[in-house]
Amino acid sequence: MKGVVMTGAALKQETYLPEAIPQVAQVYDFLQAHEKTGRGAVEPRYFLAGATAGDQVELPVEVYRAVRQVVEALQQGLAVTVAPQTQTLTTQQAADLLGVSRPTVIKLLDGGKISFERSGTHRRILLRDLLAYRQQRRAEQYDALDATSVEIDDEEDLDTALQQLREARRVVAARRRGIAE
Template identity: 75%
Template sequence: MSTAALRQETYLPAAGSELAQVHDFLKAHEEAGRGRPGTRYFLAGSAPGDQIELPAEVYRVLRHVVEALQQGLAVTVAPLTQKLTTQQAADLLGVSRPTLIKVLDEGKVPFERAGTHRRILLRDLLAYREQRRAEQYAALEATAVDLDEEEDLDSVLEQLREARRTAAKRRRRGSAP
């Protein structure tokens, strides 16, 4: 398949039992104590002996897609190059391009220059995204307050405000929440 033929595709869950059969096979295999199917994965055609071995990464993608479709979710597959433009990187993070440029200039994500253009390695961007998610979850946890049903609502709100102030102070100091 040519590079020009690769494009973003969104797949919607299909009605029918074929998807359920694939999901059930994968789940039963794991529940039988055998874990995920062995290190060999095959894609079979309709003719006897018409099969090809799939790499483990392709299996993981298939497993993820099948689970999402089984839950009634749509799945989008978008081919990406290993080096992204700033716009592609911003889109992947769900931020504006100027916000991404600020992140790059602050040294939070390594990049290289191609003339006047910045290029970001996909693996570096994904690592930053995971780090940012972990920080966000930690910040949420830091603002969590145990609720006591008998406690006064004003008291709970004040505890939340104090937790936010503490998290904001940590953020300004540059330490992890």
């Protein structure tokens, strides 16, 4: 792991490789054991400790989750990249985050699918709005997958199974176009 002291202006994307952190297994084991003890309704609290007694600060839940995700990925032998994001994104940054083209993001914005603000001629998207859209889109994709799944009986005729699949695809396509079935 690279030892980097971060100041507000020096935040940058960093990649951490698992073999560079020999203690990751220890941290992973500690986290696993701690979660398995389950102390009822008591909320877990996590601290970052300094070198001297009493030199500690409590970690917010969001920071703990980020640390937990990094440690789990490293334990699995995966590299981890931490990329700071601003709260307001350009259309290109939004496209990169969604994994689509910039023109596609423009269509989504102009179509009212994602909220945005204008700064002169530029569109600015709040990160939370983009993440909400991404979550909604994933839910819709999973619903579409569920809608196209069909129970196929081993005894059933292949033509009947294919017809059921065609009907399911037709229903999903109609729903996507906004036509009520």
